[in-house]
Amino acid sequence: MDTLFITRENLAALTADLLASGTHVAAPTRASDAQTEYRYVTDFAQVRLDGSMPRRSLKELFLPPTEPLLRWRQHQGDVELQEVPTSFPPTVVLGARPCDAAAVDVLDRVMGWDYRDELWFGRRAATTVISLACPGVDDLCFCSAVGGSPESTRGADLLLTPVTDGYHVTVVTDKGRSLLSAHPSRFGALPASGPLPAGPRIPAPGPLPLGQIRTWLESNFDHPLWHEVALRCHGCGACASVCPTCHCFDIVDEPEGVDRGTRRRNWDTCQTSVFTLHASGHNPRHDQGARFRQRLMHKFSIYPDKFGEVLCTGCGRCARACPAGQDIVELLGRIGALAAGNGHEKVEA
Amino acid sequence: MATAAESLTTFEPRITAFVCNWCTYTGADLAGTSRLQMAPNVRIVRLPCTGRIDPLFVIKAFERGADGVIVSGCHPADCHYTAGNYHARRRFAVFRELLDFMGIDTRRVTFSWVSASEGGKWRDVVNETVARVQELGPFEAYHQLAGRQA
Amino acid sequence: MKELQVLARKLLAEGSVGVVIGYEEGPHGVRPAFITRSEDAGRLVFDPRCVHNLATYLSPRRSVVKGLGKPAVVVKGCDARAVAGLLRESQLTRDDVVLIAVRCGGVMQHPAQHVDLRAETVADRCAGCDVREPHLFDFMVGEAPTAPPATDRREARIRELEAGSPADRWAFWQQELARCVRCHACRQACPMCFCERCVADKTQPGWIESSPHPRGNLAFHLTRAIHQAGRCVDCGECERACPAGIPLGLLNRKLALVVAERFGHHASDDPSVPAPIGSYASNDGQEFIL
Numbered sequence: 001m002d003t004l005f006i007t008r009e010n011l012a013a014l015t016a017d018l019l020a021s022g023t024h025v026a027a028p029t030r031a032s033d034a035q036t037e038y039r040y041v042t043d044f045a046q047v048r049l050d051g052s053m054p055r056r057s058l059k060e061l062f063l064p065p066t067e068p069l070l071r072w073r074q075h076q077g078d079v080e081l082q083e084v085p086t087s088f089p090p091t092v093v094l095g096a097r098p099c100d101a102a103a104v105d106v107l108d109r110v111m112g113w114d115y116r117d118e119l120w121f122g123r124r125a126a127t128t129v130i131s132l133a134c135p136g137v138d139d140l141c142f143c144s145a146v147g148g149s150p151e152s153t154r155g156a157d158l159l160l161t162p163v164t165d166g167y168h169v170t171v172v173t174d175k176g177r178s179l180l181s182a183h184p185s186r187f188g189a190l191p192a193s194g195p196l197p198a199g200p201r202i203p204a205p206g207p208l209p210l211g212q213i214r215t216w217l218e219s220n221f222d223h224p225l226w227h228e229v230a231l232r233c234h235g236c237g238a239c240a241s242v243c244p245t246c247h248c249f250d251i252v253d254e255p256e257g258v259d260r261g262t263r264r265r266n267w268d269t270c271q272t273s274v275f276t277l278h279a280s281g282h283n284p285r286h287d288q289g290a291r292f293r294q295r296l297m298h299k300f301s302i303y304p305d306k307f308g309e310v311l312c313t314g315c316g317r318c319a320r321a322c323p324a325g326q327d328i329v330e331l332l333g334r335i336g337a338l339a340a341g342n343g344h345e346k347v348e349a
Numbered sequence: 350m351a352t353a354a355e356s357l358t359t360f361e362p363r364i365t366a367f368v369c370n371w372c373t374y375t376g377a378d379l380a381g382t383s384r385l386q387m388a389p390n391v392r393i394v395r396l397p398c399t400g401r402i403d404p405l406f407v408i409k410a411f412e413r414g415a416d417g418v419i420v421s422g423c424h425p426a427d428c429h430y431t432a433g434n435y436h437a438r439r440r441f442a443v444f445r446e447l448l449d450f451m452g453i454d455t456r457r458v459t460f461s462w463v464s465a466s467e468g469g470k471w472r473d474v475v476n477e478t479v480a481r482v483q484e485l486g487p488f489e490a491y492h493q494l495a496g497r498q499a
Numbered sequence: 500m501k502e503l504q505v506l507a508r509k510l511l512a513e514g515s516v517g518v519v520i521g522y523e524e525g526p527h528g529v530r531p532a533f534i535t536r537s538e539d540a541g542r543l544v545f546d547p548r549c550v551h552n553l554a555t556y557l558s559p560r561r562s563v564v565k566g567l568g569k570p571a572v573v574v575k576g577c578d579a580r581a582v583a584g585l586l587r588e589s590q591l592t593r594d595d596v597v598l599i600a601v602r603c604g605g606v607m608q609h610p611a612q613h614v615d616l617r618a619e620t621v622a623d624r625c626a627g628c629d630v631r632e633p634h635l636f637d638f639m640v641g642e643a644p645t646a647p648p649a650t651d652r653r654e655a656r657i658r659e660l661e662a663g664s665p666a667d668r669w670a671f672w673q674q675e676l677a678r679c680v681r682c683h684a685c686r687q688a689c690p691m692c693f694c695e696r697c698v699a700d701k702t703q704p705g706w707i708e709s710s711p712h713p714r715g716n717l718a719f720h721l722t723r724a725i726h727q728a729g730r731c732v733d734c735g736e737c738e739r740a741c742p743a744g745i746p747l748g749l750l751n752r753k754l755a756l757v758v759a760e761r762f763g764h765h766a767s768d769d770p771s772v773p774a775p776i777g778s779y780a781s782n783d784g785q786e787f788i789l
Contacts, residue, residue, distance in 0.1 A: 065680040232531040236687035238742040323740035325530025435779035452669025461789035494714035
């Protein structure tokens with residue numbers, strides 16, 4: 001992969017160029033409560049590239065919390081359907097976290113599986129992702145434990161690595177190369193003396209035994225661990241909302257008058273009690289233990305089974321967001337220990 | 350106030366009124382049979398009692414295009430079900446402050462006690478509400494809500 | 500806290516409870532603990548990081564918790580108000596639960612890794628607390644606490660919003676609620692949101708749109724706020740749980756001030772004090788009614 005260089009001033013100028021040409025630019029920004037979140041910006045001054053973790057992930061740029069699927073209008077006996085566009089304006093993500101960019105690539109598997117999701121891939125096609133190498137956030141990060149890394153280029157078209165006077169720019173894909181070619185004056189060759197990377201890094205955890213975890217999950221459906229861990233779970237779905245890889249959605253028909261309405265898809269989560277509630281009143285996942293188990297199994301057993309990799313990129317947001325103190329790293333460690341047969345693990349029923 | 354010449358293009362507000370069956374609905378009927386002149390902008394939804402009126406009704410009315418809402422029932426001590434209006438009084442005292450706090454202009458919501466014999470009062474409540482909401486204009490802020498995405 | 504651990508050990512050993520719900524040290528700070536064996540009672544802690552309202556685990560809809568048997572629950576004063584609320588609204592009988600009240604001098608806004616209780620870090624609700632020694636209890640543990648650091652940043656923010664125009668407030672709430680994705684963490688974490696089937700989840704008819712667009716979000720939050728009016732115990736869990744950082748505490752605190760001013764009601768840990776909505780007085784104010 002080629003590596004070039006961009007100064008911070010030129011990055012600001014590049015952003016201004018993109019905005020001026022009508023390209024949407026999304027980046028980490030400062031929210032009203034001083035937290036960081038990904039939002040569309042109108043000025044480089046709004047962009048926050050200080051390594052702070054946006055509270056939600058990139059998935060909402062490709063799978064919005066709510067989006068119309070079609071609109072209908074009735075005229076006497078006829079129904080007219082209005083399709084929604086499946087091509088989207090050009091967008092650049094500036095400063096994506098590697099865990100978030102990788103997650104989008106992970107989700108491409110399910111989004112292109114039995115039905116090619118035109119809205120997801122329409123947005124993917126229109127978007128160029130510029131990742132920013134990550135110094136680590138805190139000890140809840142575990143990308144390296146699930147096969148990722150703070151410098152991962154997965155899902156990125158360009159990777160920026162912060163250095164003293166600017167950024168190293170690694171070209172990852174042809175789409176990234178096209179961005180460079182369209183703005184040649186902003187990028188330069190690597191300075192001969194090679195400035196050193198800026199700042200220390202938080203130590204990255206070692207790999208988890210994902211294969212063993214998957215095997216354990218497949219044969220321990222009724223293990224008392226699930227009821228124990230689910231005790232403190234509120235079934236709130238805060239974890240799913242901040243997760244870069246959770247992607248379940250609900251489809252609703254929303255009347256907006258007697259003769260018109262919108263069919264939408266909305267974010268949903270397997271953690272709520274109504275997620276698997278049947279019209280008959282039967283609920284196959286009838287307690288929080290069953291629901292909590294489902295989330296772990298989907299991520300670490302079912303998705304690997306179908307697509308060959310886990311549905312998790314180790315960002316740690318679920319543990320940070322959980323109001324009840326659930327800790328996925330701790331849980332995976334426990335399952336790993338159970339799987340390895342370090343069986344002094346005591347579980348309270 | 351609009352002049353006759355302006356009235357052709359004056360905005361006509363849509364008002365939904367949630368009223369109790371025993372007092373206000375009957376009073377409104379009396380206003381009608383007495384041929385009292387009042388603005389035609391109000392659509393009445395009849396409930397057994399103001400105690401049955403859920404704040405969600407008010408929210409739904411605004412969602413579905415109302416520019417103003419009226420909630421009306423029996424005077425204190427006259428409730429057909431004894432205390433329904435007392436519960437409503439407390440509930441709406443609080444709900445009104447909630448609406449105000451969230452930025453919904455409370456001049457769009459009228460609360461009244463109108464008894465079965467107060468046809469004239471109903472006419473006044475209707476005319477005053479319509480005039481007040483007419484001046485505020487259509488409730489565009491609410492009606493445009495779903496179209497905006499985060 | 501030794502006193503608490505000794506008590507828990509005793510209650511479990513003698514079999515008078517099936518579980519002690521308290522706080523323990525997790526890998527990244529304090530978190531709720533469910534101690535079912537007396538030998539594990541040493542895990543129990545209590546300090547200003549213990550923000551969580553454990554009364555929420557007493558809700559009848561939490562079947563996994565119910566399965567453990569009769570609970571003893573560690574409650575601060577604000578949590579005891581929630582237990583009183585559950586008793587008041589017939590979600591519990593007094594004999595169903597053993598209350599271990601803790602004397603509390605304030606908790607942190609966020610359950611961080613280290614205790615550091617200052618005016619800048621203390622939870623919004625702690626200033627002026629009148630239940631530092633809860634009145635609803637079976638056992639009382641802990642040292643007599645000093646008053647929490649004083650802050651009024653929440654009341655100041657409310658006054659600031661009230662001083663603006665309705666249009667300013669509308670813009671503020673639309674901006675804040677735009678981040679809501681309807682995860683319902685606020686509802687799930689709340690001890691007083693115990694409905695087995697929330698009105699927001701009902702579809703026949705669908706009063707509240709489930710879509711996280713501005714219209715649906717406004718309907719949900721207006722409804723939750725009015726349903727909590729006079730019932731909210733100001734434990735702050737809704738705001739803490741919200742993964743989108745929406746200042747829900749402002750809404751609930753505003754309505755608490757309204758019911759205090761209009762009906763003289765303050766959240767109480769005495770279950771015999773009636774909730775203001777659901778009761779009435781013949782001389783309730785009606786200045787807003789024509």
